[in-house]
Amino acid sequence: MIPLRDTIPGRSFPFVTIAFIVANALVFLHQLGLGSVRGAAFVAAFGAVPAQFTGAAAHIAPALPPVLTLGTSMFLHSGLLHLLGNMVFLWIFGNNVEDATGHARFVLFYLVCGVAAALAHIATHPASNVPMVGASGAISGVLGAYFLLYPHARIVTLLWLGFFAQTVRIPAFVFLGCWFVAQFLSWALLGSDGGGVAFVAHLGGFVAGMLLLIPFKQRRIRLWSPVTGLVLP
Secondary structure (H helix, E strand, O other): EEEEEOOOOOOOOOOOHHHHHHHHHHHHHHHHHHHHHHHHHHHHHOEOOOOHHHHOOOHHHHHHHOHHHHHHHHHHOOOHHHHHHHHHHHHHHHHHHHHOOOHHHHHHHHHHHHHHHHHHHHHHHOOOOOOOOOEEEEHHHHHHHHHOOOOOEEEEEEEOOOEEEEEEEEEEHHHHHHHHHHHHHHHHOOOOOOOOOOOHHHHHHHHHHHHHHHHHOOOOOEEEOOOOEEEEE
């Protein structure tokens, strides 16, 4: 399922969402300009390496204080498809969450969700020396917030089944619920390394987004409870 757009128009210009997209694109272009060898060293230096946080890599001197890589890692990507996939999700879902939090608070909300996602990955992969990179943890937080904010919005989705493709409108709570379940099943089936994808970071970011939305949202915004189906203040 490939999301194309949602049916909730933004109430304000999404300055922050666009700024994050531009920042990610510029960093990726910088990576490409470095070439394969220097680009790999750049990712190793600015990606979040779990073993550097847990002491499992104490014999290796990091190029950057590990705590700073919690922020830098979410602006790095492993390839063009990785970048494009993340930016599509951020563009579709980010503007509405930015509306709900306000521009300034959305900056902090996004970054904190990204840090929470990275910490979830580190906690479950304490000995890993593989740098974790990508905006998907922070974007997962945006998805978690959207799940509570606009559960009945429709997500215009491209269904691709072999040679058959069709666009359908799927309720947001169904689309995002299926996305969350897919992340969990992928992690469970592929094992602790996630097949090279930080599925635990996706799960952690999504949950963090749901929880953090409550203090970060504007007062006038009401939330939907997936447990009771009621609107929460």
